[in-house]
Amino acid sequence: MAPAALIGLILTNLPTIKSGATHLINFVREQRLALRQSGEWTPDMDREFEAELARRAGSSAYRPDNR
Amino acid sequence: MKRMFHALLFNAVISPTLGLLMIVATGCTQLDKNADPLIVRAEQVEASALATFDLVLNVNDSNRDFFRSNAPEFHNFAEWLRTPTPGVYPDGKPTWPRSLAMIYDLHTVKLAYKTNRDAGKLNAGIHGVQAIIAQSTSWLSRITNAPSTLK
Numbered sequence: 001m002a003p004a005a006l007i008g009l010i011l012t013n014l015p016t017i018k019s020g021a022t023h024l025i026n027f028v029r030e031q032r033l034a035l036r037q038s039g040e041w042t043p044d045m046d047r048e049f050e051a052e053l054a055r056r057a058g059s060s061a062y063r064p065d066n067r
Numbered sequence: 068m069k070r071m072f073h074a075l076l077f078n079a080v081i082s083p084t085l086g087l088l089m090i091v092a093t094g095c096t097q098l099d100k101n102a103d104p105l106i107v108r109a110e111q112v113e114a115s116a117l118a119t120f121d122l123v124l125n126v127n128d129s130n131r132d133f134f135r136s137n138a139p140e141f142h143n144f145a146e147w148l149r150t151p152t153p154g155v156y157p158d159g160k161p162t163w164p165r166s167l168a169m170i171y172d173l174h175t176v177k178l179a180y181k182t183n184r185d186a187g188k189l190n191a192g193i194h195g196v197q198a199i200i201a202q203s204t205s206w207l208s209r210i211t212n213a214p215s216t217l218k
Contacts (some may be wrong), residue, residue: 025185034153038102038107039099039101039102039107040099040102040103041110041112042108045177046174048168048175049113049114050157050171050174051157051169052117052165053157053163053170053174054119054156054157054158054160054169055083055115056117057156057158057160057164057167059129059164060128061121061124061125061127061165062124062149062164062166063149064146064149064150064151065131065135065146065162
């Protein structure tokens with residue numbers, strides 16, 4: 001294909017290419033964010049989780065029938 | 068004719084290339100470089116267990132008398148999750164409900180794994196809690212899809 005035809009093709013489809021590229025960038029950004037959230041918890045998050053367990057331990061839904 | 072050729076070329080060449088790029092871009096990404104996949108898995112199981120057990124216990128607690136008489140097996144399972152379990156807990160209480168004690172146990176094994184690297188013990192902990200999650204979801208599926216009178 002002649003270079004001119006290729007440039008013409010790209011120019012004709014520029015809006016679609018731009019839209020596709022935007023989608024691609026957003027998709028990769030979301031994936032990176034999701035992966036960052038898949039990293040290990042920080043010590044603060046570990047402590048928050050323990051506090052959450054302790055809070056639920058005192059909740060009435062966790063109390064057996066005879067108590 | 069020329070437009071048709073362009074459209075065909077776009078669909079046959081550019082779109083697949085973009086698709087391939089997306090696959091390559093996501094296929095090559097990994098966990099955070101310092102994250103240990105086993106620890107991440109343990110944390111996912113901890114969070115999932117807390118949400119699942121909480122749902123079972125709250126559904127049961129919403130009408131204990133009803134479940135006790137109409138779905139005794141489900142009620143017994145909820146009571147099993149509530150059974151006070153002795154241990155050393157962060158709030159200083161001598162016992163915690165079994166559901167939370169199991170999660171806390173996995174949590175402490177996970178924290179210990181960071182120094183002792185005992186993958187076998189952490190894997191066993193993960194599988195143990197996962198088995199109870201599976202039982203819980205099975206009960207939830209049966210209870211929430213049962214007719215209102217159950218029996």
